Amino acid sequence: xxxxxxxxxxxxxxxxxxxxxxxxxxxxxxxxxxxxxxxxxxxxxxxxxxxxxxxxxxxxxxxxxxxxxxxxxxxxxxxxxxxxxxxxxxxxxxxxxxxxxxxxxxxxxxxxxxxxxxxxxxxxxxxxxxxxxxxxxxxxxxxxxxxxxxxxxxxxxxxxxxxxxxxxxxxxxxxxxxxxxxxxxxxxxxxxxxxxxxxxxxxxxxxxxxxxxxxxxxxxxxxxxxxxxxxxxxxxxxxxxxxxxxxxxxxxxxxxxxxxxxxxxxxxxxxxxxxxxxxxxxxxxxxxxxxxxxxxxxxxxxxxxxxxxxxxx
Amino acid sequence: xxxxxxxxxxxxxxxxxxxxxxxxxxxxxxxxxxxxxxxxxxxxxxxxxxxxxxxxxxxxxxxxxxxxxxxxxxxxxxxxxxxxxxxxxxxxxxxxxxxxxxxxxxxxxxxxxxxxxxxxxxxxxxxxxxxxxxxxxxxxxxxxxxxxxxxxxxxxxxxxxxxxxxxxxxxxxxxxxxxxxxxxxxxxxxxxxxxxxxxxxxxxxxxxxxxxxxxxxxxxxxxxxxxxxxxxxxxxxxxxxxxxxxxxxxxxxxxxxxxxxxxxxxxxxxxxxxxxxxxxxxxxxxxxxx
Numbered sequence: 001x002x003x004x005x006x007x008x009x010x011x012x013x014x015x016x017x018x019x020x021x022x023x024x025x026x027x028x029x030x031x032x033x034x035x036x037x038x039x040x041x042x043x044x045x046x047x048x049x050x051x052x053x054x055x056x057x058x059x060x061x062x063x064x065x066x067x068x069x070x071x072x073x074x075x076x077x078x079x080x081x082x083x084x085x086x087x088x089x090x091x092x093x094x095x096x097x098x099x100x101x102x103x104x105x106x107x108x109x110x111x112x113x114x115x116x117x118x119x120x121x122x123x124x125x126x127x128x129x130x131x132x133x134x135x136x137x138x139x140x141x142x143x144x145x146x147x148x149x150x151x152x153x154x155x156x157x158x159x160x161x162x163x164x165x166x167x168x169x170x171x172x173x174x175x176x177x178x179x180x181x182x183x184x185x186x187x188x189x190x191x192x193x194x195x196x197x198x199x200x201x202x203x204x205x206x207x208x209x210x211x212x213x214x215x216x217x218x219x220x221x222x223x224x225x226x227x228x229x230x231x232x233x234x235x236x237x238x239x240x241x242x243x244x245x246x247x248x249x250x251x252x253x254x255x256x257x258x259x260x261x262x263x264x265x266x267x268x269x270x271x272x273x274x275x276x277x278x279x280x281x282x283x284x285x286x287x288x289x290x291x292x293x294x295x296x297x298x299x300x301x302x303x304x305x306x307x308x309x310x311x312x313x
Numbered sequence: 314x315x316x317x318x319x320x321x322x323x324x325x326x327x328x329x330x331x332x333x334x335x336x337x338x339x340x341x342x343x344x345x346x347x348x349x350x351x352x353x354x355x356x357x358x359x360x361x362x363x364x365x366x367x368x369x370x371x372x373x374x375x376x377x378x379x380x381x382x383x384x385x386x387x388x389x390x391x392x393x394x395x396x397x398x399x400x401x402x403x404x405x406x407x408x409x410x411x412x413x414x415x416x417x418x419x420x421x422x423x424x425x426x427x428x429x430x431x432x433x434x435x436x437x438x439x440x441x442x443x444x445x446x447x448x449x450x451x452x453x454x455x456x457x458x459x460x461x462x463x464x465x466x467x468x469x470x471x472x473x474x475x476x477x478x479x480x481x482x483x484x485x486x487x488x489x490x491x492x493x494x495x496x497x498x499x500x501x502x503x504x505x506x507x508x509x510x511x512x513x514x515x516x517x518x519x520x521x522x523x524x525x526x527x528x529x530x531x532x533x534x535x536x537x538x539x540x541x542x543x544x545x546x547x548x549x550x551x552x553x554x555x556x557x558x559x560x561x562x563x564x565x566x567x568x569x570x571x572x573x574x575x576x577x578x579x580x581x582x583x584x585x586x587x588x589x590x591x592x593x594x595x596x597x598x599x600x601x602x603x
Contacts, residue, residue, distance in 0.1 A: 011443070018444035029460040141585035143536050145543050146577030149563055157567050164566070252451035256540055260563065270452065271544055274459040286456045290447040297447075 004305060012294060019290045020072060023283050024065050030279070033057075038081060038279060077287065078280035080273070087284035090269060097167065098258070098265035101181055101188065102250050108189030109196055114239070116193070117200020121208060122227055132197060139194025144253050148187045148260035155183060165262035184261045188253045192246050199242045203235035237304065244300035247293055332521075335597040342593020348586035356402040365393035367400040368551045376569040386571040389561060390551075397553040398575050404554040405583060408469050408538035408547070409531040415473025416530060417523070420480025425519075427481065428488025429511050438481065445478040454537055458546040465538075465554070468547040472537045476530055483526055487519040521598040528591035532584045539580050555580050 030037050035051040051057070056064045071078070077087035120132035156164035162183055168176040207213060208231050216226045255267035262268075266285070273281035326334075336342055355362055364384075371391035379386040385394035427438040445453065457471035491497060492515060500514045541547040542556025550557060555576040562573035 011440070014440045015443040015447065018441050019447055022444055022448070026456055026460045029457070031462070137585060137588060141532070141581055141588055143539055143577065143580050143584070145540065146559055146573075146580060149559060149566060149573045150577065153566055153570050153573065157570065248449035248452075252449040255451060255455065256543065259544065270455060274455060274544070274546065279460065282456050282459050286448055286452060289449060289452055290444070293447045293449065 005302070008298060008301060012298065015294060016291065019287065019294075020069055021065070023287045023290075024068055026283055026286070027279065028061075037277065072287065077284035080278050080281050082273075082276045082278045082281075087281050090281060091266070091284060091288055094264065094266045094269045097263060098251075098254050098267060100170070101185055101258070101263065101265060102254060104181055104185035105188035105192065105250065105253075108186055109192035112189070112193035113196025114200050117197040117239075118204055118227065118232065120197065120201045121204035124205065132201070136194040136197045139190050139197075142190065143256075144187045144191055145256040145260050147190060148184065148257055151183045151187065152260070165260075167261075167263045167265075180261075181263070184257045184263060187260075188250065188257050191253060192243075192249060195246055195249070196239065196243055199239050200235065203238045204231060207231045207235045241300050241304045244296055247296050251289055251293075332594075332597045336593055339593040339597065341589045342597070345586040345589030345591075345593065348582060349590060352402050352583050352586075353406060355399055356406050359400050359403060363393075363396035363399040365396040367392065367396045367553045369393075376565065376572075378569075379571055385575045386569065388558070388572050389565055389569070394558075394572060394575060397558060398555070398579055401553040401555045401558060401576060401579065402583070404465060404542070404548045404552070405535050405538055405580070408465065408472065409535040409587075412469045412473035412476065412534045412538070413527050413530045415470065416476040416480050417527065419474070419477045421484050421516075421519075421523070423477075424481040424484025425488055425511055425516065428485040429492060429507070429515065435485070439485070442478040442481050445475070446482075448475075450475050450533070451537060451540060454541060455544065455546065458541055463546045463549060465542075465548045465552075468538055468541045471541070471546075472534050475537075476534065479530070480523070480526065483522055484519055487522060488515055491515050491518045525591055525595045525598060528587055528594055532587035532591065535580065535584050535587065 027034055034055065035048045035057055036043060038051055038055075039047045056067050059067070075088055077091075079086055080090055083090060116132045116135060120129045123129055152164045155162045163176075163180050167180050170177040208227075213226060213231055216230045217223070221230075251267070254265060255270060257263070258265045258267035259271050270282060270285045273279075273285070336346075359367075369392060371387070374383070374387045374391040376389055377383055377387045377391075383393050383395065385398060388394055388397070423438060427435040448456075453475040454468075454471045457474060458468050461467040461471060497510060497514050500510050505514075538547055538554070539556035539559070542554040543560045545557070545560065548554030548557055558576040559573060562569070562576065565572055
C-alpha cells in the first residue's frame, strides 16, 4: 500500500508543477503590457504601478513564476480586480452552490445511467438495448445549454411549473432551492448518465459472461439475484473509477448550465471573470479545478486499490 | 479470426477499401455520413441555398413567428433564422475541422516523439499531457480563449490546443505497441534511420485509431465551439453561429421561442451524425470485428 501510494504521489508532484506552469503561462498570452490590461479600462497609474510591483513585472519570467508559485503555495491565488476580494475567498463563496448542483446531477445520472446500463446488458440485442443506446447517444450529442433552454421553454414558459432562473439558498427555503436546481441538475446529469450507461453496459456484459455467474445460475438462483447481487457488485468497481473521470465533464457542464439558469456558482464565477477581464480569477479557477481533478483521481485510484485485492499483491 | 478476415478479403483490396466497404454495411454510420455530407454541402452552397442575407436586418420583420416567407421565423433584428442557421453551419464545421487539424498537427509529432524516443523525453511529455488532461476540456478552452481574446479563430486555437493531449496519448500508446513488432525490428536491422522508421513504418499503423478519434473529436469540437460562442468567446456578432444564436435566443425565450429551437437542433443533429460516423468507423476499422 505504501509503495503504491508513494509511486502514485511521485507522479502527482510533477503533474501539479506543470499545471501551475500552464496556468501561469496563460498570463503570457495577454497582448501587450499585462499590468495595463489587468488594470482595467481606466489605466489608473497608481493601480498600474501597484500591479507592476505586485506581479514583479520588471523581473525575468522564471523569477516571476517563482514569486507567483510561492504565493499559490501559501494559499494566495491573487486578487479579483473587479470584486476587490481574494480569489480564494471568491472560490470558497461560490463552490458550495456548484457542489450542491453537481451532487444532485450525480444522483440523477446514477439513477438513470446504471439501471439503463443493466437493462441494456441483460437484454442485449433486444429493443430495450437499442432504446437504452439511443438514449445514451442522445445524451452525448445534446449540447447541455440548449437542453437547458428547451426545459425552460417547457417547464417555465409553457407550463409555469418551475422558475426559469435564479437561485435560493437551501438554508433560506429548501423547497425553493430544490425547485431552482432540479432543471439544471437534470441538464448536467443527462450527459453523465449517458457515459455511465455505456460503462455499466460494457462492465455488466463482461461480468455476466464470467464463470461465477454461470455457476450462480447453475445453482438455480433467481436471475434477479444473479444480476443484482453477483454481477452488479463486481461491475460497480470499474463503473465507479471510470465515473470519477467524469468530474471534468461535470465542471465543464456546470459552467454552461449555471450560465443558462443564472446560478451564482463556480461556473458563473469563471464566465463573469472572463467578461470582466478579471484574469486572476480565471487563473485561480483553472488551477483549483485541475488540482481538485488530480486529487479526485488519486482518491479513485486508492479506492480501486482498496476494493481490489489482486492489486495488493 | 485473423485468417478468416483474410479469406474474405479479395486479393486486390487495400485495407482502406476493405474498411470502407465494411462501413457501407453499417446503416447508422451511413446515416451519419449522409447527414454530415449534407451539412457540408449546405455550408458550401450557403449563398445559393439561403433565402436571405444572414446579416440583413429588417425593422418591419422583428421576431416574426415562422411563416411561408420565413420558414424558421425571424430574430430580434428581423434577420431570417433559416438563413442564419444555414450560414451558421460554416462556423461550426470550420471550427470542428480546423481545431481537430490543430490537435492532430501538434498531437501526432509529439506523441510519436514520446513513444519512439522514450526515456526522459517521454517522461516530460507525459507529465505535461497529464497536466493538460487534469484541466477539464471546456474550462481550459474558456481560459485560453479568454486570454487570447474573443474571436472564432482564437476559439479554434483554444479548442485545438485543449484537445491535443488526447491525441498525444493515443499516438504514444500506439507507437509503444507497434515499435516492438518484428517488422520494425527488421527495418532497424537493415539500417534505416530513425526518422524513416518512425514515419514510414510506425506512423501508418497509428492512423486507424486516429481517424476514429478525429471523427469523435470533431463532434466534441462542434459542441465546444457552440459553447464558446454561446458564452460570447467564439464567433462575434453579427456573423452567424449556432452558439451565439442560442445566446441571444435565451433572452427572448418567452416572446420568440422559435429562435432557440433550430440552432440547437442543428448542433444536435450534426454532433449526433459525427458520433454515429465515429462509432461506425471504430467498428469498421477493427479487424477483430470481421
